[in-house]
Amino acid sequence: MVEVKFENVMKKYDDGTIAVNNLNLTVHDGEFLVLVGPSGCGKSTSLRMLAGLEDISDGQITIDGNVVNNLAPGARDVGMVFQGYALYPHMTVSENLSFGLRMAKGEARLPNEEIKERIIDAANLLGLTEQLDKKPKELSGGQRQRVALGRALVRRPKVLLMDEPLSNLDADLRNQMRTEIRRLHDELGTTTVYVTHDQIEAMTLADRIAIMDNGELQQHAPPLTAYNEPANEFVKGFLCKHIDEIVDTANSILDSR
Numbered sequence: 001m002v003e004v005k006f007e008n009v010m011k012k013y014d015d016g017t018i019a020v021n022n023l024n025l026t027v028h029d030g031e032f033l034v035l036v037g038p039s040g041c042g043k044s045t046s047l048r049m050l051a052g053l054e055d056i057s058d059g060q061i062t063i064d065g066n067v068v069n070n071l072a073p074g075a076r077d078v079g080m081v082f083q084g085y086a087l088y089p090h091m092t093v094s095e096n097l098s099f100g101l102r103m104a105k106g107e108a109r110l111p112n113e114e115i116k117e118r119i120i121d122a123a124n125l126l127g128l129t130e131q132l133d134k135k136p137k138e139l140s141g142g143q144r145q146r147v148a149l150g151r152a153l154v155r156r157p158k159v160l161l162m163d164e165p166l167s168n169l170d171a172d173l174r175n176q177m178r179t180e181i182r183r184l185h186d187e188l189g190t191t192t193v194y195v196t197h198d199q200i201e202a203m204t205l206a207d208r209i210a211i212m213d214n215g216e217l218q219q220h221a222p223p224l225t226a227y228n229e230p231a232n233e234f235v236k237g238f239l240c241k242h243i244d245e246i247v248d249t250a251n252s253i254l255d256s257r
């Protein structure tokens, strides 16, 4: 049971910007929650506070029942995938995947055999088995993104965090990776928080969406519930804005099945 809880969480940056205001949100065990909203609404800040990359100004965050406010990122057992997924260019796919595990110290260091097994498992899961000895420059964009995802997965994190991980990919690849990410989630069941400004991505990926505006949570609900019963005018406008695109994408995903 890995539940994540934001309780009255606030983030005030040094320059006085209140990026997140009184956030109360529970991510349930095994849930795929998408944090969505326009640029600058506080999505990345929320995720970064959860990951330990940003201090929490007020309130508390718990993972699996433990308050993590003062825990270092490495001690939180979260895996993170960013938009700018820099792979190490001089390392093979296999070395990129295992890097974090190989660098672990002390009790956290897994035996080499276990590391090897995890790399093989992850490669299987992500369709990268044939690519393990290649360097990043020999890979397609989609394969690189899969390596970035694999790097987070081999740690078998309690919580998987993704911040606009598909933004650098073209539309076709984005659709394909979106399907892939959802399939992986269905297979692994890892509690996941996924950040995007893209309504389509949110609607097609999420068990539940949490819609933010201006640092404040507006509504959290399953995608269709939020769409059919928006809590306020902002949510209504935000979710309807790209309805044609949503329908197109949904159709193309259905067609490709």
Ligand SMILES: Nc1ncnc2c1ncn2[C@@H]1O[C@H](COP(=O)(O)OP(=O)(O)O)[C@@H](O)[C@H]1O
Pocket (backbone or CB within 6 Å): 013, 014, 015, 017, 018, 019, 037, 038, 039, 040, 041, 042, 043, 044, 045, 046
């Ligand atoms: N390091 C920082 N210092 C000051 N303000 C910041 C910093 N990072 C983000 N902000 C501000 O906080 C708000 C939320 O930013 P962010 O969480 O990055 O939004 P999102 O990810 O939803 O686009 C924005 O107004 C942004 O300009």
Ligand SMILES: [Mg+2]
Pocket (backbone or CB within 6 Å): 043, 044, 045
């Ligand atoms: Mg952001």
